[in-house]
Amino acid sequence: MPPDPNMYALRLELARLRAERGWSYDQLAERSALSRRTLIEIEQGRSIGTLSTWHALAHAFGVGVATLTDALCAGHEPPAPSSH
Numbered sequence: 001m002p003p004d005p006n007m008y009a010l011r012l013e014l015a016r017l018r019a020e021r022g023w024s025y026d027q028l029a030e031r032s033a034l035s036r037r038t039l040i041e042i043e044q045g046r047s048i049g050t051l052s053t054w055h056a057l058a059h060a061f062g063v064g065v066a067t068l069t070d071a072l073c074a075g076h077e078p079p080a081p082s083s084h
Contacts, residue, residue, distance in 0.1 A: 011045055017061050038053065
């Protein structure tokens with residue numbers, strides 16, 4: 001059974017990228033086409049968003065989705081690549 005994803009680290013990564021760019025919630029909302037409320041709820045841990053949400057955020061930040069979602073494995077070893 002895989003370990004639980006580190007949702008706290010995922011929220012921190014979102015906040016870090018937003019702060020690194022000096023963007024307000026409104027600015028990120030404009031760049032991602034997501035609502036300000038959605039962004040706040042994700043950063044505050046009241047929502048996890050959908051894959052489409054994280055895809056939009058990755059595009060807004062100009063990074064790959066993996067850059068955002070790698071934080072899910074913080075605190076444990078990510079799975080090894082499959083040999084299939």
